Amino acid sequence: MIRQERMQVVDQKQIARHIFELTVQGGLTSEMTAPGQFVHVRVADSYEPLLRRPISVAAIDPELQQFTMIYRAEGRGTSLLSQKKPGDTLDVLGPLGNGFPVEQAEKKAYLIGGGIGVPPLYELAKQLNANGIQTVHILGFESKQAVFYEEKFKELGETHIATVDGSHGTQGFVTHILNELPKDFDTYFSCGPTPMLEAVQWAFPEKRGFLSYEQRMGCGIGACFACVCRTTKSETDYIKVCSDGPVFPAGVVIA
Amino acid sequence: MIRQERMQVVDQKQIARHIFELTVQGGLTSEMTAPGQFVHVRVADSYEPLLRRPISVAAIDPELQQFTMIYRAEGRGTSLLSQKKPGDTLDVLGPLGNGFPVEQAEKKAYLIGGGIGVPPLYELAKQLNANGIQTVHILGFESKQAVFYEEKFKELGETHIATVDGSHGTQGFVTHILNELPKDFDTYFSCGPTPMLEAVQWAFPEKRGFLSYEQRMGCGIGACFACVCRTTKSETDYIKVCSDGPVFPAGVVIA
Amino acid sequence: MTNLTVKLPGLNLKNPIMPASGCFGFGKEYAQLYDLSELGAIMIKAATVEMRLGNPTPRVAETASGMLNAIGLQNPGLTKVAGEELPWLERFDVPIIANVAGTTTEDYVEVAREISKAPNVHALEINISCPNVKQGGITFGTDPLVAKELTRAVKNVASVPVYIKLSPNVTDIVSIAKAVEEGGADGITMINTLLGMRLDPKTGRPIIANITGGLSGPAIKPVALRMVYEVRKQTDLPIIGMGGVATVEDAIDFMSAGANAVAVGTANFVNPFVCPEIIAQLPEKLHDLGYESVEELVGRSHRL
């Protein structure tokens, strides 16, 4: 069930350039059903900024009723969010959307992320590993300073890093790494900028894949039609990223 | 000189119902020339609320470069102001306007204040006493819970309190007290709601008096013509409360 | 007991608060969050004769205390709205105000005729003010004569009372209000969005794919309130007021200015519980102000 809750800020720290890790605590956590879901966060009790910001769930701790977001503080709203301190509260609406179908992976899964698309893959990797699935992580960032969670992913499985400027890992995009890797996985999961998602789909037409999309949002719950995408299926002429997604099977969304 | 400065919040506490005492520190303090001046405070780094709030200077500590404001937190802006904590900064524009002419008092002065008009009289009383002037304080409040600084005023001179509901001091308005007091003062200074100022002017037509007025403000420095009042003098057809005042000699302003 | 009920043509409202069209879909999403029967009414998303896919994305952009949208009347079309969405809403005890849009007078007439037959549609809201479609929409809302003719045409076929939704993007909104009154409108809803624009700071490109979008939210409240006040001075038609309502105080303001009921749009996105919250706060607020009913409050700014 979707809830709106004033959650407690438990921890906030900067973990890479412009990248913050924010953990909050509250009952809403227990509503979370799958990695890849997101929450809609109100960053200030002001009309300016007015709208909520969609942020993915990066890690869930059901016992402590805490979850973690990892986000890039660049615009007005996320900059304000980065000023929240333990003891502050945060108005969170969620969990929203449908996450990654963990149960679809059989033995080995590729998790392919770019930039701020990486965070939801962390909770996904945890759950896949818990289910006994072997995960390989292929993560792309701008540069060395923007890299985060490398060690955490390594703890869960083989991890490859690409940076655009080559300052860390392979130089280039995640696709450069993918070209070199064996195709011995059964399922892939991906989250990142739309061009990356497109490239990943093209690279593995024969594989089962699930992609998480981004769109500018209004309501975040499916009521305003802000976040639509056309689809390849004639019976559904468009989908809403917020409530039908953000995760869709490969080949469905025309982004 | 008027300055705009990000001042340090040194202390904030609630001292009566809805009434807060806020002390800030910074170089702007050294520009203050007279009690009765005010500052224009930006309560948030947001466009909502947009405008600065005019607040009187209630006490100045030139050595520590600190000054104190006392204000009623009721509307949106002052409520946000009341959340500032030591360590926060506050965007202050000031000092603004012309304060009370301390040098005009000869021997004995009456200081007559109502509600949030009381604060500037405190610094005034301190400076008058420092100049060897005897001060009598006649202060009006809504009720007992709204009374503040009674002890502090008592330390400086005879102090009379009126409350509208009679829960403390004399029941009624400051004018009820004034009717009972001797007329042995040479100068009066007053700050409070306009009807109170009018009543005080009427009560002492023969005395030298100085009144501090309130108007809704835009710029606070004399440029926007938001805060004008008509005057009784033909050569000046209107005055601006922010830059010509807020303090005017009795008999000048048509409020 | 404070009386929240409001009686308007076609609408016996439990209370004067309802979600505005386009900000509440067809109710399904918010029904996950609370019981829609609590609402005074529901203004559903615009319906057109044929299904519409609307504009390309991005369709929304944030502005200072407001947002722009250019959804472009995306909707599943008359048949599906009447055949699926409206029947689904019948489970709630709440009157539906169906928002009607189109490109030609014939479009409006067809949708109005058909949709007003649905048992839970108690009134129509004719959207002559949508700024986000190339044809129709706002063009009907800016010329008094055209607005009057359209009103008449829709009135001829509608089997429920007809409210006309006015555009704020006009020199003289009172003249449009008077025109639709002459055309036989049963009421007015106002305002739709102000036409605005936001640019990407890096590229200078408009953020909204449609280039311009409709501005809504607290930023426009002063304009909306002024327009409601002006129109109330010049007509006795019932007004459902909207534009930036986010709190019970905002709702009181609109009723003070002369609105008989109040719709809440953008604020639903910020606080999905805003409508039931305002409804819950209304009785105490009215009591504090010294009123025993909503109807006593309406128009108080004009009686001072």
Added chain:
Amino acid sequence: MTNLTVKLPGLNLKNPIMPASGCFGFGKEYAQLYDLSELGAIMIKAATVEMRLGNPTPRVAETASGMLNAIGLQNPGLTKVAGEELPWLERFDVPIIANVAGTTTEDYVEVAREISKAPNVHALEINISCPNVKQGGITFGTDPLVAKELTRAVKNVASVPVYIKLSPNVTDIVSIAKAVEEGGADGITMINTLLGMRLDPKTGRPIIANITGGLSGPAIKPVALRMVYEVRKQTDLPIIGMGGVATVEDAIDFMSAGANAVAVGTANFVNPFVCPEIIAQLPEKLHDLGYESVEELVGRSHRL
């Protein structure tokens, strides 16, 4: 070196940033804070033939990301403005744009003729858009024909270039822009304030004594930007853009949309140093965006 200069009819600007009329008085107050010679130009407060006392107070009210004002063109009158205020401003190396207001065409003509003789007045801004006076003001700004005639009349007597200040409270601002262009205007300044209202939550009474006031500040920026963009598409007249500018990014937005220079109004009240701050930030900002001059940037949104 980034080139900030802008050449417009009558105006050789060091940079494109200037305070907007009515938000900077006649400069004296801000001169206490910084050297006015830093500014691109100064738009002084409206002058009328006779001294005006303006409207009763309260004259301002805050709104979400904006404010309302109903000053009512208070000013000391033509003689004093020309005889005292303008000579005082001569100490600064900055062109003055004199804002001209009136009730009748004759008023405008008289003020325009006399004030344009002042040596530091390099251009006139004809205020046909003030929403806060009962007569004149906005009435001239809402009818294209009337606006054209007034422009012609003022052009006949003015000894400096004439800019017409447009009102946003119209259905079709482009038609007004085209009309004043036909009337011989040398440029356009836009936008003036949107008509709005705020109520006292307790009493329901309008806060502004004049009942309605002009809405300004960040809230109106999307509307202003859209209008500048639309007018730029349809005319080659120089445009001085304004409405909610508070940061260097805002100024860039207006120039991207087609404004040749930018005026800052309400933001002066929030941050009295806003104009020199924007001017100081412009070179780096332009450089980051890949432009070497302001003139290169102007209108980039139309070239995408």
